[in-house]
Amino acid sequence: MESNRLDELAARFWEGACSEAEELELRKELLCGPNLAKHSELRSYIRYLEQQSSDDALGDIFNKQILQAIEQKKEISSSFPWMKMAAGIALFIGLFFTWKSYSDSVEVRPVLDEIVIVDTYDDPEVAYREVKKALMMMGGKMNEGASYAGSLYEFEKAKNEIEKDGEEHSDQS
Amino acid sequence: MRTLSVMFMLFIGLGMSAQNNGIDRFYEKYQQDDHFTRINISSKMFSLFTNFDSNDPDEKDVLETISKLKGLKVLSGEAIPNAKAIYLDAVKRPNAEMEELMVVQDKGSELKFFITESKGIITELLLVSYDDTSVMMMSLIGDIDLKSISKLSKKMNIDGFEHLEKVK
Numbered sequence: 161m162e163s164n165r166l167d168e169l170a171a172r173f174w175e176g177a178c179s180e181a182e183e184l185e186l187r188k189e190l191l192c193g194p195n196l197a198k199h200s201e202l203r204s205y206i207r208y209l210e211q212q213s214s215d216d217a218l219g220d221i222f223n224k225q226i227l228q229a230i231e232q233k234k235e236i237s238s239s240f241p242w243m244k245m246a247a248g249i250a251l252f253i254g255l256f257f258t259w260k261s262y263s264d265s266v267e268v269r270p271v272l273d274e275i276v277i278v279d280t281y282d283d284p285e286v287a288y289r290e291v292k293k294a295l296m297m298m299g300g301k302m303n304e305g306a307s308y309a310g311s312l313y314e315f316e317k318a319k320n321e322i323e324k325d326g327e328e329h330s331d332q333s
Numbered sequence: 334m335r336t337l338s339v340m341f342m343l344f345i346g347l348g349m350s351a352q353n354n355g356i357d358r359f360y361e362k363y364q365q366d367d368h369f370t371r372i373n374i375s376s377k378m379f380s381l382f383t384n385f386d387s388n389d390p391d392e393k394d395v396l397e398t399i400s401k402l403k404g405l406k407v408l409s410g411e412a413i414p415n416a417k418a419i420y421l422d423a424v425k426r427p428n429a430e431m432e433e434l435m436v437v438q439d440k441g442s443e444l445k446f447f448i449t450e451s452k453g454i455i456t457e458l459l460l461v462s463y464d465d466t467s468v469m470m471m472s473l474i475g476d477i478d479l480k481s482i483s484k485l486s487k488k489m490n491i492d493g494f495e496h497l498e499k500v501k
Contacts, residue, residue, distance in 0.1 A: 280372045284381040287374050291382070291405050292395055294471055298460055299486025301444055302479065305437040 356406050356472040372407035402475035409469045420463035
């Protein structure tokens with residue numbers, strides 16, 4: 161590059177009037193061209209700017225790491241609904257088997273009772289008598305409760321009628 | 334995920350506890366206690382009752398009611414100092430599926446009926462009662478008709494137990 165052109169570009173640079181292409185041209189010349197004493201200050205400044213921009217710039221490795229991290233996150237987030245669904249299915253299977261084992265245990269309970277707890281009576285007639293006694297007792301207690309509820313109802317009914325009569329008499333007088 | 338696991342464990346826990354309730358729990362607990370009398374009549378024994386016959390119409394009704402039953406368990410304790418505590422423990426949660434049917438309260442005594450109902454049929458009738466120092470639990474299993482039990486009891490109270498001898 162001619163010295164005049166370099167001087168002109170330098171002047172325009174200091175004035176802040178350089179275009180992007182001119183600045184690139186100036187930079188190239190100062191960093192790669194002959195070392196002129198009158199532009200040493202500008203060269204130092206340009207070098208400093210170059211140094212700063214290279215320090216601030218993030219390398220390819222960093223970019224790769226960032227992209228990798230993003231991809232991994234995407235993979236985790238995309239597989240998460242499947243994990244939820246799998247957990248839901250596992251829960252329903254668990255609930256089904258729990259319910260089944262419980263209902264089975266209820267169904268086989270009389271059979272198990274025969275195995276674990278033997279009959280108290282060997283004689284069916286004695287056993288029949290005991291069952292009948294138990295039935296009579298249960299029925300008796302049920303009737304007792306029902307009659308108590310019935311007498312309470314009758315008492316309430318009678319009370320209401322008396323109150324009603326009392327009100328009618330007081331209205332007439 | 335953690336919440337689901339906790340819910341799952343809780344459900345299993347409830348299921349397990351539901352299997353070990355009602356009269357069975359007390360049957361096992363007081364198995365070695367001399368203060369308690371235990372009566373167990375199995376479905377096998379109940380099936381033998383179908384061989385019985387009677388000419389008496391009342392007895393026929395009893396036989397018909399009993400023919401639908403499959404089991405009876407009675408646990409009765411006498412001279413129990415903590416009868417009320419046992420009663421309260423029993424009525425607190427006799428069985429996960431049971432519903433309270435009736436309560437009869439009197440001075441120093443109380444009685445509760447519980448039923449298990451499935452598709453409109455009463456499959457279990459449980460009576461729990463206490464009176465001063467005695468406690469009793471009675472569980473009937475089968476197809477239970479409360480009306481016929483009540484009716485039978487009314488009839489028998491009038492007629493007495495003299496017809497029992499007629500049973501062959």
